[in-house]
Amino acid sequence: MRRVVITGMGALSALGMSARATMDGMAAGRSGISALNFKDVERLQIRIGGQIHGYDEAAHFNRQELSFYDRFTQFAILAAREAVAQSGAALAGPKTGVVLGTSGGGLQTQGENFRKVYAEGKNRVHPFVVPRLMNNAAASHLSMLHGATGPSYTVSTACASSNHAMGQAFHMIRSGMADAMLTGGSEAMLCFGGIKAWEGLRVMSKSGCRPFSANRDGMVQGEGAAIFVFEALEIAEARGAEVLAEVAGFAMTADAGDIVMPNQSGAERAMQGALEDAGLAPADIGYINAHGTGTAGNDTVECAAIKAVFGADTPPISSTKSMHGHLIGGTGAVELLACIMALREGVLAPTINHDQPDPTCNLDIIPNKAKKAQPSATLSNAFAFGGLNAVIALKGPPPRQ
Amino acid sequence: MAVNVAEKVIEIIAEQAMIEPSEVALEDTLEKLGVDSLGLVETVFAIEETFDVHVPFNANEPGSKAFDISSVASIVQAVEALIAEAK
Numbered sequence: 001m002r003r004v005v006i007t008g009m010g011a012l013s014a015l016g017m018s019a020r021a022t023m024d025g026m027a028a029g030r031s032g033i034s035a036l037n038f039k040d041v042e043r044l045q046i047r048i049g050g051q052i053h054g055y056d057e058a059a060h061f062n063r064q065e066l067s068f069y070d071r072f073t074q075f076a077i078l079a080a081r082e083a084v085a086q087s088g089a090a091l092a093g094p095k096t097g098v099v100l101g102t103s104g105g106g107l108q109t110q111g112e113n114f115r116k117v118y119a120e121g122k123n124r125v126h127p128f129v130v131p132r133l134m135n136n137a138a139a140s141h142l143s144m145l146h147g148a149t150g151p152s153y154t155v156s157t158a159c160a161s162s163n164h165a166m167g168q169a170f171h172m173i174r175s176g177m178a179d180a181m182l183t184g185g186s187e188a189m190l191c192f193g194g195i196k197a198w199e200g201l202r203v204m205s206k207s208g209c210r211p212f213s214a215n216r217d218g219m220v221q222g223e224g225a226a227i228f229v230f231e232a233l234e235i236a237e238a239r240g241a242e243v244l245a246e247v248a249g250f251a252m253t254a255d256a257g258d259i260v261m262p263n264q265s266g267a268e269r270a271m272q273g274a275l276e277d278a279g280l281a282p283a284d285i286g287y288i289n290a291h292g293t294g295t296a297g298n299d300t301v302e303c304a305a306i307k308a309v310f311g312a313d314t315p316p317i318s319s320t321k322s323m324h325g326h327l328i329g330g331t332g333a334v335e336l337l338a339c340i341m342a343l344r345e346g347v348l349a350p351t352i353n354h355d356q357p358d359p360t361c362n363l364d365i366i367p368n369k370a371k372k373a374q375p376s377a378t379l380s381n382a383f384a385f386g387g388l389n390a391v392i393a394l395k396g397p398p399p400r401q
Numbered sequence: 402m403a404v405n406v407a408e409k410v411i412e413i414i415a416e417q418a419m420i421e422p423s424e425v426a427l428e429d430t431l432e433k434l435g436v437d438s439l440g441l442v443e444t445v446f447a448i449e450e451t452f453d454v455h456v457p458f459n460a461n462e463p464g465s466k467a468f469d470i471s472s473v474a475s476i477v478q479a480v481e482a483l484i485a486e487a488k
Contacts, residue, residue: 045455200442200446201442201460202442202445202458202459202460203459203460203461205459205461216461217459217461217462218459218460218461260439261438294461295460295461296460296461296462296463297460297461
């Protein structure tokens with residue numbers, strides 16, 4: 001089996017318009033959560049989120065492109081552009097594919113056009129509504145823009161979408177099905193319909209995202225994308241590429257329990273599986289990017305699962321959702337940046353807004369301020385509604401041959 | 402009006418618990434009636450739709466006093482207060 005490495009990364013989030021800016025925001029413990037701004041926001045109970053303010057689509061794309069690019073596709077294209085430029089990998093051809101995660105896909109296109117036909121009584125919509133809203137639009141546009149003609153598709157498993165997607169990309173390169181993959185996730189759910197639906201579930205916070213704090217009162221959504229170039233180690237080495245990290249292991253499990261409440265065993269088995277797949281012992285892990293949604297349901301169960309897997313000596317964990325919000329189908333991709341930053345730069349991103357310890361979450365959650373440490377391996381957790389769990393293990397770059 | 406509110410709230414809870422309204426007592430807890438966390442969220446939604454009020458309920462803080470769900474009686478009281486506020 002081939003070894004798989006990351007040679008490029010790109011991102012957009014409420015913390016910044018690049019992977020670097022997003023990681024700098026994490027390192028600084030900066031909050032990207034602010035008042036939401038979009039049509040009909042005044043009809044919502046929940047009015048905060050990790051929205052990318054000041055983003056002007058016309059500054060990045062022309063009118064014809066925009067007729068095909070929903071906001072989630074735009075984010076993916078911009079993040080991929082950055083990742084590909086950094087990687088320098090040759091992506092055109094049948095041994096390269098694109099696997100992306102998203103949950104809402106072109107939700108804004110859907111919402112705007114539903115508004116036109118239902119609320120405004122219009123009988124006609126733009127001819128490209130379907131290709132613009134489809135969940136695979138971003139993956140397809142990346143394949144077209146970069147000439148990747150190998151295995152390409154979209155994975156949609158709610159909050160685990162991009163971890164599942166990146167796990168698939170990893171498997172394809174490891175098995176030899178592909179040499180390089182564009183992978184990650186994108187989400188643009190911060191619109192009236194997107195938040196209204198979540199509001200109904202009564203799990204969103206009106207005040208802020210405080211994962212693992214006793215006074216946490218729910219999740220806060222974010223938007224954006226992160227895209228990576230995964231490549232076979234031997235190919236990256238042969239072309240002298242800089243390796244950012246090694247994708248060491250991946251595991252996925254299903255709770256087969258409840259449609260919304262998490263299950264400790266499912267989370268445990270996913271973390272345990274990722275360690276085994278990577279050939280790592282629990283003691284090798286120096287940082288976990290937790291799922292850490294700030295809900296009553298997730299945080300306690302996740303901490304118990306981490307304790308069960310790691311025993312008394314649990315590594316430091318943090319939820320960067322406290323800063324960029326929960327990007328749902330794109331969240332694992334943005335959060336992988338925190339793992340890469342830990343491995344490459346020795347900076348563990350904090351969990352901000354921590355103001356009251358919770359005895360059920362009594363791990364080192366890196367409260368409020370980033371911490372210096374040099375892990376040699378990390379885990380990134382994603383536990384989705386529907387009980388679908390996906391955990392990725394990264395290691396630092398292997399020594400140059 | 403008060404009797405009516407109690408009757409309606411009991412009807413809503415009974416539907417979620419999949420029992421007859423006559424089997425619901427005011428001192429019962431939702432847990433005793435077998436209403437789980439999703440049933441509770443649906444109960445809150447049905448109350449909002451029935452009485453045209455906004456219920457300040459967050460599933461992350463089930464013990465919050467903003468909307469007391471400790472018993473059927475406390476829910477009825479809380480709904481009556483919300484209706485009075487809305488007037």
